[in-house]
Amino acid sequence: MGSKIEKLLIEFAKLHRFMMSFLREAVSPPYEFKEIIRQCYEIGWRSFPLISLTGFIVGFVFTKQSRPSLEEFGATSWLPSLISIAIVRALAPLVTALIASGKVGSQIGAELSSMNVTEQIDAMEVSGTNPTKFLISTRIIATTTMIPVLCFYVAGIGLLGGYLSIASKDDLSILAFFTQVFESIAAKDIFAMVLRAVVFGFTIGFASCYVGYYSSKGTEGVGKAANKAVVSSMFLVFIEELLIVQLLAIIG
Amino acid sequence: MGTNERKRSLTVGLFVLIGLIILVAGILVLGTQQNKFSKNLVVTTFFHDVKGLKVGNNVWFSGVKVGIVKEITFQSVDDVKVVLHIEEKSSQFIREDVMAKLGSDGLIGNAIVSLVGGSDNVPPIKNGDVIKSVTGTDTEAMFATLQTNNENLVEITKNFAILSQQMVEGKGTVGALMTDSTVALSLKSSVNSLNKVMADANRASSNLAVLMNKLNSNQGLIHDLTTDTAVFASLRESAAQLQGVTQTASALMENLNATSERLNDKDNAIGVLTNDPEAAAEIKQILQNLNGSTAKLDENMRALQSNFLFRGYFRKQQKEQAKATKDSLADLK
Numbered sequence: 293m294g295s296k297i298e299k300l301l302i303e304f305a306k307l308h309r310f311m312m313s314f315l316r317e318a319v320s321p322p323y324e325f326k327e328i329i330r331q332c333y334e335i336g337w338r339s340f341p342l343i344s345l346t347g348f349i350v351g352f353v354f355t356k357q358s359r360p361s362l363e364e365f366g367a368t369s370w371l372p373s374l375i376s377i378a379i380v381r382a383l384a385p386l387v388t389a390l391i392a393s394g395k396v397g398s399q400i401g402a403e404l405s406s407m408n409v410t411e412q413i414d415a416m417e418v419s420g421t422n423p424t425k426f427l428i429s430t431r432i433i434a435t436t437t438m439i440p441v442l443c444f445y446v447a448g449i450g451l452l453g454g455y456l457s458i459a460s461k462d463d464l465s466i467l468a469f470f471t472q473v474f475e476s477i478a479a480k481d482i483f484a485m486v487l488r489a490v491v492f493g494f495t496i497g498f499a500s501c502y503v504g505y506y507s508s509k510g511t512e513g514v515g516k517a518a519n520k521a522v523v524s525s526m527f528l529v530f531i532e533e534l535l536i537v538q539l540l541a542i543i544g
Numbered sequence: 545m546g547t548n549e550r551k552r553s554l555t556v557g558l559f560v561l562i563g564l565i566i567l568v569a570g571i572l573v574l575g576t577q578q579n580k581f582s583k584n585l586v587v588t589t590f591f592h593d594v595k596g597l598k599v600g601n602n603v604w605f606s607g608v609k610v611g612i613v614k615e616i617t618f619q620s621v622d623d624v625k626v627v628l629h630i631e632e633k634s635s636q637f638i639r640e641d642v643m644a645k646l647g648s649d650g651l652i653g654n655a656i657v658s659l660v661g662g663s664d665n666v667p668p669i670k671n672g673d674v675i676k677s678v679t680g681t682d683t684e685a686m687f688a689t690l691q692t693n694n695e696n697l698v699e700i701t702k703n704f705a706i707l708s709q710q711m712v713e714g715k716g717t718v719g720a721l722m723t724d725s726t727v728a729l730s731l732k733s734s735v736n737s738l739n740k741v742m743a744d745a746n747r748a749s750s751n752l753a754v755l756m757n758k759l760n761s762n763q764g765l766i767h768d769l770t771t772d773t774a775v776f777a778s779l780r781e782s783a784a785q786l787q788g789v790t791q792t793a794s795a796l797m798e799n800l801n802a803t804s805e806r807l808n809d810k811d812n813a814i815g816v817l818t819n820d821p822e823a824a825a826e827i828k829q830i831l832q833n834l835n836g837s838t839a840k841l842d843e844n845m846r847a848l849q850s851n852f853l854f855r856g857y858f859r860k861q862q863k864e865q866a867k868a869t870k871d872s873l874a875d876l877k
Contacts (some may be wrong), residue, residue, distance in 0.1 A: 337559050419597050
């Protein structure tokens with residue numbers, strides 16, 4: 293029991309140290325722009341097809357599934373409002389974060405842990421390159437910037453999917469659809485979406501890097517790290533979602 | 545920088561750019577639609593009851609969105625201060641005497657503030673103006689009216705039900721008409737008779753037509769009457785004689801008239817008899833007296849028969865009578 297608590301406290305200390313070193317390296321020059329761009333390409337662009345398809349399907353299916361309950365009291369004309377609120381306030385950041393956790397989180401976890409296992413990180417340190425700067429900061433910065441961008445795409449594509457679903461049943465012009473969409477959301481909803489996406493992006497990057505960086509040595513460590521990266525980032529995303537919703541409700 | 549990396553950078557740059565464009569476009573659309581960027585006038589109004597109005601609800605003028613509700617605060621015990629932000633570009637059409645009214649955009653829609661009225665000769669609203677408010681037709685009142693309507697409708701349908709029931713049962717004129725077969729039959733026969741009458745009239749008119757035709761075609765009695773002068777002369781003579789006859793008749797009638805008039809007068813016997821009720825009463829009295837006298841006379845006569853002085857005479861007479869009957873009987877044999 294005592295050792296467990298001790299382990300937990302040590303874990304927290306490690307997390308804190310990891311965070312501090314990331315922050316220090318992220319703000320201090322020299323900046324690894326080239327590597328950041330490379331990571332953005334890997335994380336953002338490579339995930340784009342998967343995440344945009346998911347966003348489209350979510351928007352389309354959500355609209356289709358919501359239709360019957362609104363139809364029950366003849367309010368199908370409210371579908372655009374419903375979809376816009378659902379997608380902008382909740383679904384776009386959440387769906388992006390969950391898919392990215394699976395795609396990006398596992399990638400980062402596996403990459404870093406395999407580097408760790410093959411002692412590339414140690415070699416880097418010996419050769420005078422700061423591994424935190426080169427490996428960790430670049431990845432975390434990349435996820436923190438790319439997840440929000442992906443989230444905007446998901447919102448746009450999801451709304452488009454919703455429109456197509458509505459248009460397949462009703463004769464609604466896209467202008468009328470978007471007028472209604474923007475009627476039911478406020479600026480603070482977009483702000484909340486951006487905030488969430490940034491927080492989720494940072495969480496995914498940070499958790500995956502941490503898990504990969506501190507993975508156990510040995511071949512099975514890679515698989516474990518990949519798995520743990522996905523699970524922990526998804527878990528944290530949901531916890532944060534809950535906290536952000538509460539926080540925004542307090543702020544109003 | 546290798547071509548591969550250059551390509552990567554461009555891809556990432558484009559990717560991020562488009563993502564940001566989506567965000568910025570969203571914010572801009574939202575901003576223009578909710579008029580976040582246009583200049584606003586601040587106008588205040590007071591309501592007793594805002595009926596669930598919320599900050600951010602729309603302000604309509606003639607059905608067009610011109611602003612939003614910015615602030616709702618209590619002013620006093622039964623006054624709620626509502627601060628409205630109204631777009632500057634629409635404000636020139638909104639006059640200072642405009643009134644704020646609470647409404648909703650649809651039956652179960654959001655609460656709105658609608659600005660109503662405003663006259664041409666009043667200047668447009670300015671920043672910081674306070675406008676009057678009116679209590680509008682709210683949904684509750686509407687439903688109350690609807691309820692009254694419903695009750696009336698129930699009453700009306702009830703009456704109709706009674707009416708139709710009576711019609712079915714044959715009560716009342718319409719009911720009788722609709723259910724009583726004899727009425728229907730008589731109506732039918734009347735119509736039939738009417739038909740017949742019409743047919744007769746038709747025939748008569750056609751006969752008349754024939755007659756007129758004949759008249760026009762110089763044949764028949766009437767034609768002769770109207771055209772033959774000899775007949776006309778004799779007719780005139782007859783008419784003159786007839787006139788003489790009627791004159792005589794007239795004189796006769798006059799005499800008769802005079803006679804009957806005299807009958808009406810009392811200065812002759814018949815006149816008295818027919819006209820004077822007193823005389824009639826007297827005559828009646830005389831007749832009664834006469835009646836009484838004859839009855840007494842009868843009695844006297846019978847008494848006379850039994851009187852010894854006259855008994856012999858009566859006996860003798862009886863005998864003669866018996867003998868006369870005997871003789872007449874013998875004659876018959």
